[in-house]
Amino acid sequence: MSAVAAATGPVILVLNAGSSSIKFDLFSGSTDLMRGQIEGLGASPRLKAKRLEDGLDLSRPLSDDEGSDHQAALGVLLALINDAAPGLAVNAVGHRVVHGGITHEVPVIVTDEVMTALERLVPLAPLHQPHNLAGIRAAAAAFPQAVQVACFDTAFHRAHPWVNDTFALPRDLYDEGVRRYGFHGLSYEYITEHLRSVMPSAATGRLVVAHLGNGASMCAINGGRSIGSTMGFTALDGLPMGTRCGQLDPGVVLYLMAEKGMDAAAISDLLYKQSGLKGLSGLSQDMRELEAAGTPEARQAIDYFVFRVKREIGAMAAILSGIDTLVFTGGIGENAVNIRAEVCRDLGWLGVDLDEDRNAARQTTISRDGSRVTVLVVATNEEEMIRRHTAALLD
16 A cells, blocks of 8 residues: 555544444545445444545445444454555544543543543443443554544533523532533534635534434534534434434433333433434334335424424524524435425525525535525535544644
8 A cells, every 4th residue: 555655644543433333534644545434233234445545445244243333343443454554553543532521622632531531421422432432442452552532522512601501400410510511513613614614604604503314413603613502411412313312301201210110221222222213213213214115104203303403493593693504414414305405495484595406416505596594515524523633632
């Protein structure tokens, strides 16, 4: 691999261990050498990977053992990097960590003390945090000389106003850390920085970003700063997601405990893994499958998802006193043409004027010329954001 010989900048491996997939990206300086992901963990796992210099496709199906869980999948990825890029010395590994708690407002170099603090936050992000930390441990074992860097999804929101930081609970709980954190911060940070370079007025104005995917949330951004988020104390709140419920009356949890005899573990499994699009449709968490299914239950699941997205756009508009730019990103936001159209169709009151042809053609700007609100589709890149943060810490 001649890119190894040509490597001039620090070699940074980015690991993004999510709830159902693991993405990775290998960089030399700002040059992208290799990227890929393992998806379908626990069910038909598959490796999708490409060496970018020569286009070599490294994709293959995985055995059940190789894709049984995140730890096994990380082993596959780390072995792949060593085989496909021999002789490449990894200087640093940057990790996406969903929850940074109260104290972690910026990326940090991982120490034993940092790991201990992050482990305490597992109950606040049980679908992600354990996998994030497993990635750090596996990478530290595979690359003992490399610096491990944790980049937090909550950090982008830590300066939001107090009214969006608190719940109406006794103040001692707030002081203990029971507060609204917000998530998907690396995605929102990337979108904001990207717009700052290609469309500065959008980055500095009243911006709403809809990160719609298996995990889904929205963020109200003003002057490049997060001032409101649909997610709160955990990554359960706000929009319905692939398997997560979204906003829920807390009385439902009390009912499940008192009347159904469910304990914390059973309720956690229900709300994190059996709800959302999967629970509503009784079929799948994948929007593509739901759109193709055509069953009444699948249609109802889609309708509820669209309804909640519209509702939260209204809430974000209230926080911002209006919207200048609306951005769709994430797996659904970037690819689901029909979902974008359904969301925008009834937002004329807000100033959204969707151009159906531009949307169908998957253009970047999908609003009509003269629309009061500019509507964009922008691919997010959390891995690039993590690389930048990791390189900055190395510097």
